[in-house]
Amino acid sequence: MPSPALRRPENIAGDLYVDDTCIDCDTCRWMAPDTFDRAGEKSRVHRQPRTPAELQRALMALVACPTASIGAAEHHDMKPVLAAFPDRLADLAGQPAADGAAPGPQGVYHCGYHHEDSFGATSYLVVRPAGNVLVDSPRFAAPLVKRIEALGGVRTLFLTHQDDVADQDKWHKHFGCERVLHAADVHAATRDVERKIEGDAPVRLDDELTVIPTPGHTAGSACLLLGDQFLFTGDHLAWSERRGQIVGFRDACWYDWGQLVESTRKLLSRRFTWILPGHGRRCHFPPEEMARQMQRCVEWMEGAA
Ligand code: SF4
Numbered sequence: 079m080p081s082p083a084l085r086r087p088e089n090i091a092g093d094l095y096v097d098d099t100c101i102d103c104d105t106c107r108w109m110a111p112d113t114f115d116r117a118g119e120k121s122r123v124h125r126q127p128r129t130p131a132e133l134q135r136a137l138m139a140l141v142a143c144p145t146a147s148i149g150a151a152e153h154h155d156m157k158p159v160l161a162a163f164p165d166r167l168a169d170l171a172g173q174p175a176a177d178g179a180a181p182g183p184q185g186v187y188h189c190g191y192h193h194e195d196s197f198g199a200t201s202y203l204v205v206r207p208a209g210n211v212l213v214d215s216p217r218f219a220a221p222l223v224k225r226i227e228a229l230g231g232v233r234t235l236f237l238t239h240q241d242d243v244a245d246q247d248k249w250h251k252h253f254g255c256e257r258v259l260h261a262a263d264v265h266a267a268t269r270d271v272e273r274k275i276e277g278d279a280p281v282r283l284d285d286e287l288t289v290i291p292t293p294g295h296t297a298g299s300a301c302l303l304l305g306d307q308f309l310f311t312g313d314h315l316a317w318s319e320r321r322g323q324i325v326g327f328r329d330a331c332w333y334d335w336g337q338l339v340e341s342t343r344k345l346l347s348r349r350f351t352w353i354l355p356g357h358g359r360r361c362h363f364p365p366e367e368m369a370r371q372m373q374r375c376v377e378w379m380e381g382a383a
Pocket of ligand 1: 148
């Protein structure tokens with residue numbers, strides 16, 4: 079539970095606050111930038127919400143926070159906040175929800191309920207006729223489980239790499255979903271996953287889903303391509319607000335930077351319009367601009383070697 083006694087002095091006065099247990103995962107800052115920013119090595123409330131929409135986004139960040147580090151001095155009705163997860167980002171054609179996506183429920187969702195054991199990584203739900211897909215593992219939280227049940231459950235749980243697996247066994251047991259993880263990232267907690275991807279060649283899971291091994295961040299990191307719109311990248315690639323471009327995490331590369339760069343080159347031949355990462359920010363561009371951004375990313379990576 080967030081603690082008023084641990085309220086960071088960097089917070090602006092008022093209802094919402096971040097306490098000193100924040101692990102600096104960035105989630106609240108991209109979910110509700112009108113309310114949260116970074117001060118020192120952690121988040122803070124830089125401005126109290128001024129509209130119902132801002133308050134809703136800030137309270138959604140409170141729910142998503144992996145360490146329960148966001149507190150509220152006032153009472154809030156949390157029912158509509160809990161009901162907002164998973165949060166629909168786009169329809170299956172790639173049209174953003176905010177820009178008039180086709181009516182749901184089919185589409186790609188942000189699950190919320192980030193898990194501390196995955197250092198607050200983002201997980202996603204794909205709702206589609208061919209069977210729903212969970213990408214990486216959110217907290218196994220009852221309100222989220224119920225909402226996913228209502229959306230048709232989970233057929234496949236794709237794990238991008240060894241770090242973001244948290245409650246994967248609980249999701250598997252509840253929904254009976256097939257878990258997919260690259261063999262090079264299988265460890266004791268994941269030794270029972272149903273499908274282990276071998277080697278560096280892309281593997282088609284079905285007509286819409288392709289696993290693309292992208293070793294670098296870890297030996298068994300892999301991206302999941304959904305159709306020609308969505309690339310789920312785990313910790314391989316993300317948008318950097320600071321650099322204004324797509325990046326790989328040079329300072330958080332646990333295996334081999336050279337292979338990470340080569341893995342990114344392999345993606346240049348793929349068409350997609352969204353990058354949906356575990357850590358870092360997501361981005362969405364028309365196909366030609368995404369191709370340009372990916373080329374720019376590779377050139378930057380080569381310089382960062
Ligand atoms: S979501 Fe929680 S842990 Fe992550 S940066 Fe915000 S307050 Fe910190």
